[in-house]
Amino acid sequence: SCSVFYGFQRTNCEAKGLSSVPSEIPDNTQWLNLNSNRMESLPEGVFDRVVPHSLALYDNQLSALPAGVFDRLINLKELYFSNNQLTSLPAGCFDKLTKLMTLHLSSKQLTDLPEGGFDRLVNLQHLGLCCMKLTELPSGAFDKLTRLKQLGLDQN
Structure with a gap:
């Protein structure tokens, strides 16, 4: 189902009709593309085994995030999370992502941001928050x- 490249370091699961993160993703995956699927939720612990540097989850139907879902992703540098159904973010959901350099979070349903939600993202250079209801x-x-070098707040 998913395509694996470069000695298992790149796993592409884009547009596979997935409703959950596949369990057969190689442990050493550095780049994980789960874009354009049908995922409505991410179970707690879903990223306990696979800890990529780049994670793409845009164009799914994710409506909520469990607290701590990203806590194990301490080496994550890029998180693409746009075009989901999120209406809010759990407090501290990005706190462990101190190496994150790029975060795209645009979501038409997201109406507010948590207080201090970006405070620990000390290496963040690109932040996309467009197309929201802020x-x-x-x-x-x-x-x-x-x-921070680039901040996208257009269409709010």
């Missing part, structure tokens, strides 16, 4: 993002 931002939302 009417205001938490005070100091980007104050700790000293390496």
Whole structure:
């Protein structure tokens, strides 16, 4: 079902009609593409075995995230999470992602951001928050993002 390249380091599961993250993803996957599937949820512990540097989950039907779902992804540098059905983010959901450099979070249903939600993303350079229903931002939302080069807030 998923295609594996470069000695198992790249796993492409894009547009496979998946409703969950496949269990057969190689442990040493560095780049994991799960875009354009039918996933509605991510179970707790789904990323306990596979810890990629790049994770793409856009164009799914994810409506909620369990607390701590990304906690094991401490080496993650890129997270693409746009075009899902999220209406809110759990507090601290990105706190362990201190190496993250790129975060795309655009979602038409997301109406607010958690207070301090980006505070620990000290290496973040690119943040995409376009196409949301944001009417205001938490005070100091980007104050700790000293390496930020690009911030997308259009269509809010």
